[in-house]
Every structure is written in structure tokens, then in C-alpha cells.
Amino acid sequence: MASLVSTRRLDLLNPYEVAQLGGIELVARGVVEGFLAGMHRSPFRGFSVEFAEHRPYQPGDELRYLDWKILGRADRLFVKQYEEETNLRSMIVLDASRSMDWTGDERRLTKLEYAKRLVAALSLVLLRQRDATGLIGFDERVRTVVRARARHRHWWQLLAALVALDAGQGTVAEPALRRVTDLLRRRGLVLFVSDLLLERDLALLALQYLRHRGHQVIVFHIMDPAELSLEGPPEARFEDPETGGAMVARPRELRAVYEATVRRTIGEWRAACRGGGIDYHHVLTDTPFGYVLRRAAASRSRLG
Amino acid sequence: MIGFLQPLALLGLVAVAIPPLLHLLGRRLPPTVMFPAVRYLTATEREHSRRLKLRNLLLLILRMAVILFVVLAAARPVARVASGTGHPATAVALVVDNSLSAGAVVRGRRVLDVLVDRAREVMRRVESGDRLWLVLGDGLPRRVGRAEALETLDSLTPWPVRLDVTEAVRVAARVLRDEALPAREVVLLSDLQASALSAGEAVAVRVLVWQPPEVPDNRGIDSAYVEPVLWAPAGEVVVRLGGSFTEPAALRLATEGRDLAGAVAGAGDVVTLAATVPLRGWLAARVELDPDELRADDSWWLALRIVEPAAVRTVGEVGRFVEDALDVLQEGGRVRRGDEVSLADRPTTGITILFPPADPSLVGAVNRALAVRGVAWRVGEIVQGEWSLTGEVEPASGAAVYRRHRLLGDGAVLVRAAGEPWLVRAGDQVIVASRMEEAWTTLPVRAAFIPFLDVLVNQVAARESWIVRAAPGATARLPAAARAVLLPAGEVTVPSDGRLPAPRAPGVYFLRGPRGDTVGALEVNHDRRESRLETATARSVRATLGDQARLLSDRGMDRELFEGERRADVTGLLLAAAIVAALAELGLASAGGAKRGT
Numbered sequence: 001m002a003s004l005v006s007t008r009r010l011d012l013l014n015p016y017e018v019a020q021l022g023g024i025e026l027v028a029r030g031v032v033e034g035f036l037a038g039m040h041r042s043p044f045r046g047f048s049v050e051f052a053e054h055r056p057y058q059p060g061d062e063l064r065y066l067d068w069k070i071l072g073r074a075d076r077l078f079v080k081q082y083e084e085e086t087n088l089r090s091m092i093v094l095d096a097s098r099s100m101d102w103t104g105d106e107r108r109l110t111k112l113e114y115a116k117r118l119v120a121a122l123s124l125v126l127l128r129q130r131d132a133t134g135l136i137g138f139d140e141r142v143r144t145v146v147r148a149r150a151r152h153r154h155w156w157q158l159l160a161a162l163v164a165l166d167a168g169q170g171t172v173a174e175p176a177l178r179r180v181t182d183l184l185r186r187r188g189l190v191l192f193v194s195d196l197l198l199e200r201d202l203a204l205l206a207l208q209y210l211r212h213r214g215h216q217v218i219v220f221h222i223m224d225p226a227e228l229s230l231e232g233p234p235e236a237r238f239e240d241p242e243t244g245g246a247m248v249a250r251p252r253e254l255r256a257v258y259e260a261t262v263r264r265t266i267g268e269w270r271a272a273c274r275g276g277g278i279d280y281h282h283v284l285t286d287t288p289f290g291y292v293l294r295r296a297a298a299s300r301s302r303l304g
Numbered sequence: 305m306i307g308f309l310q311p312l313a314l315l316g317l318v319a320v321a322i323p324p325l326l327h328l329l330g331r332r333l334p335p336t337v338m339f340p341a342v343r344y345l346t347a348t349e350r351e352h353s354r355r356l357k358l359r360n361l362l363l364l365i366l367r368m369a370v371i372l373f374v375v376l377a378a379a380r381p382v383a384r385v386a387s388g389t390g391h392p393a394t395a396v397a398l399v400v401d402n403s404l405s406a407g408a409v410v411r412g413r414r415v416l417d418v419l420v421d422r423a424r425e426v427m428r429r430v431e432s433g434d435r436l437w438l439v440l441g442d443g444l445p446r447r448v449g450r451a452e453a454l455e456t457l458d459s460l461t462p463w464p465v466r467l468d469v470t471e472a473v474r475v476a477a478r479v480l481r482d483e484a485l486p487a488r489e490v491v492l493l494s495d496l497q498a499s500a501l502s503a504g505e506a507v508a509v510r511v512l513v514w515q516p517p518e519v520p521d522n523r524g525i526d527s528a529y530v531e532p533v534l535w536a537p538a539g540e541v542v543v544r545l546g547g548s549f550t551e552p553a554a555l556r557l558a559t560e561g562r563d564l565a566g567a568v569a570g571a572g573d574v575v576t577l578a579a580t581v582p583l584r585g586w587l588a589a590r591v592e593l594d595p596d597e598l599r600a601d602d603s604w605w606l607a608l609r610i611v612e613p614a615a616v617r618t619v620g621e622v623g624r625f626v627e628d629a630l631d632v633l634q635e636g637g638r639v640r641r642g643d644e645v646s647l648a649d650r651p652t653t654g655i656t657i658l659f660p661p662a663d664p665s666l667v668g669a670v671n672r673a674l675a676v677r678g679v680a681w682r683v684g685e686i687v688q689g690e691w692s693l694t695g696e697v698e699p700a701s702g703a704a705v706y707r708r709h710r711l712l713g714d715g716a717v718l719v720r721a722a723g724e725p726w727l728v729r730a731g732d733q734v735i736v737a738s739r740m741e742e743a744w745t746t747l748p749v750r751a752a753f754i755p756f757l758d759v760l761v762n763q764v765a766a767r768e769s770w771i772v773r774a775a776p777g778a779t780a781r782l783p784a785a786a787r788a789v790l791l792p793a794g795e796v797t798v799p800s801d802g803r804l805p806a807p808r809a810p811g812v813y814f815l816r817g818p819r820g821d822t823v824g825a826l827e828v829n830h831d832r833r834e835s836r837l838e839t840a841t842a843r844s845v846r847a848t849l850g851d852q853a854r855l856l857s858d859r860g861m862d863r864e865l866f867e868g869e870r871r872a873d874v875t876g877l878l879l880a881a882a883i884v885a886a887l888a889e890l891g892l893a894s895a896g897g898a899k900r901g902t
Contacts (some may be wrong), residue, residue, distance in 0.1 A: 028864035197340055227341040235334040240342035247346055248334055253356055254348055261348040293307070 015081040015289060016108050028149050031121045031289045032128070033059075054078040058128060081130055088131040089148045091180050092119050093173075094165070095194030095222075097139040101167030103285065104226020109163040111222045113191045116162045118220065122191060122296065123158050127151075133160055134183060137166025138176035147183060170242055171198040177206035180215075181221065187214040191296075195222045196269060199244070208276040218279040218296060221269060225284050230258040233241065309380035309851055316375040317367035324369040327415065352609070353382065366889040373882035377875045380851070391866035393433035395483035397476035398426055400460065401469055401494030402441045404834040407462035408495070408598040410518045418516045420457050420495045422861070426491055427454055429865060437479055441465050442777060443472045445479045449552070464600050464776045464810055466831035469500045477507045489866065495519055496855075498840040499833040506850025512864050513845055513855045523547035523571040524601030524835035528591045531576075532755075533769050534638060534762050535616045538580040543591050543604070544745030547571040547835050553596070559589035559608060581610045586822050588812035601835040607812045607825030609769050614761050615642020620649035621662050622739045625748035629757045636760050645761050656733045658707050658759055667709070679730045683737075684710030691745070692728060697764065699756035700727070703747040708737040718764065718786050734764055757864045761891055770815060770824025775831045785823045786815035 018031065053284045054067060057077035065079040068230035100112035109117070121133070126133040127150065134148030135158050173194065180190055190210050196203070196219075211217050230251045232238070238248040251258075266282055278297040283292050308314065339345070346443040350358070358721055398727045400423050406416035414679075432452050438448045438456060441463040448456065457772055471488050480488040488509040496498065496515040526546035541557050552570040556563050557577045564579035581587065585607050593602040614640045616630060626843060628649055635638040646652045651673040660683060671682045696718050712727040718734075719727035726737045738744040740753075747753055763769045774780035782802045788795045789804060790813055798804055806828045807813060816824035842855040856864055 014589050097598070102338065103342045136353075136530045195340065197343060227339075227344075230345065232337045233335050236337045237334050238337050238339040238345055241340060242337050243342075245342055245346070246336070247342060247349060249345060249349065254345065254352070257352045258345060261344050261351070265347075267343060 015117065015285065016291070017289070019109055019113065029124065031117070033295070035238035046090065053081050054233045055130070063207055089127075089134075089184055089186060090126050090131050090189035090191065091134045091136060091148055091184050092123060092191045092193065093136045093138065093176050094119055094140070094162075095171060095173070095178060095198075096137045096143060096165050096168050097171035097195075097197070098167050098169055098232075098261055099171060099197045099240070100115055100222070102224065102241060104224045104231075106222065110226055110287050111195050111285055112167055114283075115220070115222050116165070116281070118222075118289055118292060119193055120159060120190075121293060122163055125190045125198045125293065125297075126189075127208070129211050131189075133158065136176050136183075137161065137165040138171075138173065140172045142179055143168060144231055145183070150190075151301050171197050172205045173201045177203070177210060180210060181213060184215060191220065192217065193222060194281050195219040196291075200269070200272075204272050204276065207273070207278055216279075217277075218274055218299060219281065220267070220292070220296075221266070221280065221282045222283055223282065225286055228284075229260065230255045234281055245290055307384045307512050308710060309382060313375065313377060313379040315434050316378060317372070319375060321519040323364055327364060329482055329672050333721070336536060349597045358696055363496045363892055366885050366892065369885040370882050370889065373878045373885060375669070377878035377882065381522050381874050381878065383874050391429075391431070393431075393435075394866050395435045395437075395489040396426075396430065396488075397439060397445065397480055397490045398423060398439040398864070399439040399472050399490065399492045399494070399746040401460050401472075401492070401496075401500070402460050402466050403467035403500070404462060404600045404830050405500075405598065405837055408520055408522065408599065408837060410516065410520055410662065412875045413623055414462070415516055415519070416462050420460055420532070422493050423457050424454070424866065425456070425862075426493075431483075434866075435483055435485060437476060439468055439472050439476050441467045442599055443467060443475060445475055445823075462600065462635055463808060464830050465808060465836050466775060467494075467500060468502050469494050469496065469879070470502050470504060473849055473853075474504060475509055477509045477511075480509055487866070490744050491861075495837065496845070497834070497836055498838050498842050498844065499836040501840050501844060501848045503848060509850060509852060510729065510864075511849050511853035513849075513853060514861045515839060515855070519837045519839055520600045521547070521549040521750065522552060522595035522601070522833070522835055522837045523549040523593070523828075523846065524549075524598065525591060525604040526832040526835065527831075528606055529604055530605040530608060530771075532638075533609065533771060534565045534763075535581060535608060536613045537582065537610045537886075538578070539582070539610075541565070541567075541577045541579070541589070541591060541606060543567075543575045543577060545569050545573050545575070545593070546832055547601075548838065549596060553594035555590045555594075557589060558592060559587050564589070581608060583821055584610050586825065588825075594648035596821045598835070598837070600832050602834075603810070604829050605674060605810055605827055606647045606814045607771055607827055609812070611762070613638055615640050615645060617641065617643050617645075618647045619652050620657050620853055622647050622649055624747070625740045625753065626659070627758070629748075629754050633761070635757055636674045639761055640749040640897050647761075650678070651733060655734075656730045657736065659721070659736050660739050662739065669720070674733065674735075677731075677733065678714055679713075679733050679735075680725075681711055681713035681725075681728055681730050681733075681735055681836075681870055683735070684712045686863055689722070693719050693721055693745075695727065697727060697756065697759055699752040699759060702745060703745055703750055703752070705738055705747075707744045711735060711737050728765065734760065735820055772815070772824065772829060773827045773829070776806060776808045776810060776828055778806050779803050780806045780826055781829075782815060782826070785817050787818050789814065789826060 057079050061079050067078045067080050070078045094115055101110050103110045104117055123133045130150050132148040135146040136142060138142035144161050144165050148197040207217055232251045235250045237246050237248045272281045281294060282296055295303060311646065360716045400419055402416050406419060408415050427450060436448055436450060436453055438453050469492060473492055476490045476563055490509055490511045490512060492513045494515060523545060524547050526544040528543040530541055532539060543555060549570060550570045552568045555567045555569050557565040557574055557579055558829055563579035567575045567577060569575045588604045589608050590603040595602055618627060628648050630639060632873060645655045647657045648661050650670055662665060666685050674681060685705060686709055693703045693705060700719050705721045706722060708726060711728055715728055715730045717725045717728050728735050740748040742749055747756060766832045770783040770785060772780050782798050782804055785796050788797050791807060810828050810830060813826040814822050815824040815826060843852050845855050
């Protein structure tokens, strides 16, 4: 793994190929290592007011936080961490509904597998910054809750919860998002990872409520590339694995308008999120994890 | 008003149902595809269902239209083109079938009268600018004016001839082809017997065919012949009846005002009427059938010749086969012993049938004796081989010859072997080139040998009796012995090639020889195909005359007559419409796919 990390930037590789290298933990580590190696400073860092502790330098940390005294005395790289940073609390809300357990190509990860790896990488990045990070997994109910902690070993708890989280049934996001308000009493960061095949108005209401509570909210809209277009036999019965709803259609006839509908839906999500001060990222499951992390980091810094 | 030249092609209209059927069949059990984003799909369908349904309906209609247009085009539609009053100047050939069958009576009227009525209707619509041709039962086109045509129709009677109506139409079409007028039509008025159609080239002009609504059942005499040719004084007449009316009817053989024999028979029967005639010489006899709706085929004319049996003797070595055959003929009353006809191996006084001598060294003496009697023929050297006999003496035909003398000279040749004379006649002398032995020919061991000898003695040597049969108006080929034919109008000399048109009236016409004696008869009787009144179908009319021939009803004839130039073929228009519809379908079908990239 070390050699892979050193020779190839896993964060920039095809997610499916990266997933073939090992489990979630290895992938997340590799991705994060590669991701941080390409950053000039820590991605989710705010400004500090009170020193808290030292930690070893990680590629991507800003040089201004290097403790030059230790460097000069012991010839070792340490950076200073500040209280404000450690107090950032983030909660990742992951959609584990049946619709997430789908891929349009065997050589692509399902939306859920992709999302798990993305969440693992995100949480690792956050924890390395001493940000307390928690996880809520849901389908039509809240299925997994891992409270936010800043300890480095906490990542293993998150990983265990992620691995144990398999695809459930329907999708109802509001209970999970309401649960966030219980778990994040102070202002924090909420990462909502879902294919957004849910009741948009209710979900938006819940997200905007979080935003009103002072949380920063980032939405990762996970889509399989095959969902962007309509392919298949000349005539087929398309069935929703989550709801069982189905309709017979001829892809050739509906393809153009379907694509327009998808584009419009994405646009509506983006506009609605932007209007509510929510950061929105449309993520296809063939997008390298590093790109997603980079975009998330950029928006995080933009949001402050 | 649209009509179709190939209406059967309209059966293809059922193919119009193929697109909807495919649509319905295609809807059955489509494969299931798991697809989480069905909500986008349902939203799409909800928003665009009207447009999609309209598009699909339009596609379905366009596909059905393509098939519809192609099928209609295949049916060769013609549409009436509006024009002013009257009709364009037209060259029209009116074929009126007044052949023998037109004499049939239906509901008290002759078929010909019905045909003439319809012909008058056609004439009524002929205008001054039209050019009119009239074709009758003889099949010859006549350029006529309207008045002349009407006069001809008024006096028209059934002729006892056979008319090949398809050939008559072809002749009429050829005549019209040379006409400069823009429109050409052949109008065929006929009882349209199936037997009157014959295969041949399609006709290139419009042919309007009309037939009377009914034809009767009929029975008639198909053929009759005497057996044997010479009665002494008894003989038989073999009669074959034909037609569709199988109910038995009375049949009589009569001559000189008296009935000789009678029988009862139906269509398809072959009847032998045996009779004895107490008279001598040539007689005209007639076989008569009880009358039915068509009278002209109920009688058959025959020539009878009643003679005493020939008195024969043998001179020299003519062979045992000849001796035995004469005994048989004598027992049968066909010959008697005497010196009227000599069967000899050397020329003798009187009528002689000369066979080659058994000793070849005697051939020279034979030739000298022939020369003394003024005979132009000589007996030449012997040649060997294998040949088949052909000629006028029917029983000899087909027999093989292995050895024969060459017959050298000039005169009437009755039978030939390999094209060379084998049986010749010169005055009283009849010369045979082979001896009647197995080594020379198969003739003496064939069943035909006794009839051959009978004909040789009674017909060829002693009494020439040639019977020629012909249909009315047909060309008869008369024997070389005939110099003239006795017709009611007088004696007609036979042309040098022997070909003479038979009189149109059925009957027996005797043939005169060079010495003024009667040497045979020409029997003129109806063509049995005229007895077959079964009618042709519209399909067979088109098959024989081509696609431009149409069998029409009364109304159809009224509508179509002189409409040739007023009707436009819209096949091309429909094909163009089919192409436009196909292109529209292609464009509409591909438009949905093309939008994908937009």
C-alpha cells in the first residue's frame, strides 16, 4: 500500500480500480494520503486562537503552523493545533437506502460502496484535523448513529459502522437530519451523502433547518453515470428497486427528454441548495475520490 | 371514380394491419430493467406523454400509410380525369363473335342477337371523329363506317365456323396500332367460350370484354367417320358425342331421305351405327342428334361409298402372307376371286399390284414389261437399311422396311421410305418396292397388314376413294388424284398444291378425278370446340390477352367505353406518396434519437 501511495495518486484514480486494492480503510487511507500530498495547506482548517497540542506534520499542512523550535531542536516536523480547530464538530449523514445499492456497470462501484469510501476518506481527513466526526446512516429510518469524536482511533469506529451498513429499504431523510440537531448542539459541519432519490421538499426543509441552526451543510449528490441517460432494450419495463414502482418505456423515444429531466432536476437541487446557503456537489460514481475531496475542501474554505 | 387494373393485389391491404400488430405484439412481456431513477422516468413520461403518444400515433399512421400506398400502387389504380362532353377521338375495333356457338338459344333468344344488341349500344356512342373497325367470325378486320357497321350487324347470322377470339383481338389490336388517333380500344362481344381462348402475346391496347349473362348446357356431335371407307354394301359409322348436357338423346344415320340406323346416347358416348345400303356408288349421309339449344352442332356430314367387293387373283410368287391375307379378306366379304385386280410379281394386263420378283434377275424383264405398258416407273437396285414408312395409305404408316428396290421415275407417290418412293401408282399399275416378307418389311407381320391390303385392293388399285375432312372455311388439303370439287355453285378446280378453302356451309362435297369420275369427298363439319359453351373467367381473359383486358358488366361497359384517354394511371402518384410517407417516418423516428446529443 505504501508503495502504491508513493507511486500512484490513489485519490486521482478510477474509484473502481482503487476499490480493488483493498478494503475501505486501505482505500480511504490511500486516497487521503494522496489527497493531502497535493494540498498546500490543510483543507478544512479555520483560523486558530488557542494552542492545544502538537501533532506530526502531514503533507498539505500549512508551513506557518510548523513549530520551528521543535524543528530546530529535534529536527522533527510538528505542527501546532489550536483549540478552535479541535472544537469543530462534523456529522456525516449517509443514505443507505435500496436505491443506493445499484450500479449501471459491473465495472463501477455501486452508489453505496462509492459513498462509503468517500465518507471514510472524508472522516479521515476531518479526524486528522482533530475535528470531531460522527456518522448517521439511514434508509427510511435511522439505522446507525456514531457520535462525533475527535480521537484518532475514533476513525476505526466509523469504519466499523460503515462496513456494517448495508443497503436498506426506502429513503426518508428527515428523521436522520433531525437527529443531527440532537447530536450537534454547537455550530458544526453536516455532510449529507445521498442519491437524493427522496422527497425533495421535505429533505430541503430539513437541510435548511440545519442551516438555520448555524451548521454548515454540504450535500453530496451521488449518481451513477448510467442514471444520466436512458439505455436498454428497444422496449423495457423499468423497475425501481427501492419502491417497486415500474413503467414500460422505449429508451429511444424517451432518452432525450429523460436526459433533460435529469439535468433539470440536478439544476433544481443545485439552485435550491444555493438559495439556502447549502453547498451542493453532484458526484458521479466514476469520479476519482480526490476530485470530490478537493471540491469539498474548496467549498469548506469558501463557506468559512 | 377509381378503378384497379390488378384488383387481386388489394388483398395485400391486410398487410396494413402489420404495424399495429407488431406494435401490440411488441408490447407483450418486455424485459425488466432495474433502474433506481424511475422517478425521473415517470416525471419525464408524465410531462411528455401527450407528445410521445402523438409521435407514436403519427409513426404508426405513417407506417400504415406506406404499406397502404404500396399495395394500392400494386393494384394499378386508374382514376377518371374530368373532361368536357363526348370522348376523345378513338380508334375502336368491334369484335362480334358470330361463330357457331353464337347460335345457341337462351330464354328464347339467340346469343348472337344479344351480342348484336350490345354492339348497337356501342355503335350508338361512336362519334364522327372515331375510326371504326369490325371483326366478325372469320377473324378478318374490316374498316367500316357507322352506317355500314349497323347494316352488317342487322343482317348478321351465326356462322358455322370457329373463332379464336384471342387471335381476333390480337389482329384487331394490330390494326389499331397503326391508327394515329390518341385513344384505342378493342371491344370484344362474345359468348366467351373457354375453348375460344388461346395463349399468345399480350395485347397492348385496352380490351373491353362483354359476354351475355347466360349460356345453356349443350350436347353435340364431336366427330363421325365411316368404317371401312368402302361399304360392300354394309358398314358402320362411329359417332362421338360431346358437350356438357349428358341426358341421352336420339341419334340417327340418314341418307337419301331414309334413316339407315339409330341409337340413343349422351354427351361423352361413342356410338357405332351399323347399316346396310342397298344402293351403289357415292352417297352423302348425315348423322343427326335430337335438337337442343345449339342446333348447328347436332348434325355431321359423311360420304359413303358402296361398292361390290373387288375381284382379285395372284400371279407368280407374291408370298404366302399376301395369299393368306386375301383369304381372310375373302372370308370377310371384302374381296372375291376374279381377275379385276391382279397381285403379281410381274406386270399384267388390267389393274395390277406389282410386288418385286423373288429372283432379282427377273427385274430387268419386269422393267421391260412396264416400259411396254407405258409406265414411267422402273424397279431399281436393292438397297438395305432400316426405314419407316410414311404416306397417304394409313395402315402402312410406321411399318419398318429393311430391304427395298429403288423406284425410279415420276408420278404419284403414295408411300415413302426415307423420303424415297416405296409405293407408287401409274395408271393401272401400282408398284410396291418391297416384297411382303419378314426379311423385307415388318408390314406383313403387323395387324395393319390386312387393312393395308384391303385399302390397296379396294381403294388404291381398283377404286380410288379419298375422304378429306375440314372445318368450315378452313384450308383443306386435297389428294393429287382430285382435279375439281363439286360445290353448289359449280365445279371448282383444285389448285396445283391441293390446298383449297373449305366451303363455309357444312356438307359433303365430292372430288372429281382427271377422267371425270368421283375419286373422293370433302367432308365439311363444325369444329367440336364450338360445342363447348363453358365460359372463360376474367382471370383467364387477362392471362391470354394481358393486363389491359377487362371483363365488364353492362354498367362497366357503359362506364369504360371510350374512357381510355380519360383515365389516368395514379400508380406513380401513390408510389411517390409512399416514398414521402417513408421519408417522413424515417425523419420522425430518427428525430427522437437525434435529440439525444442536444
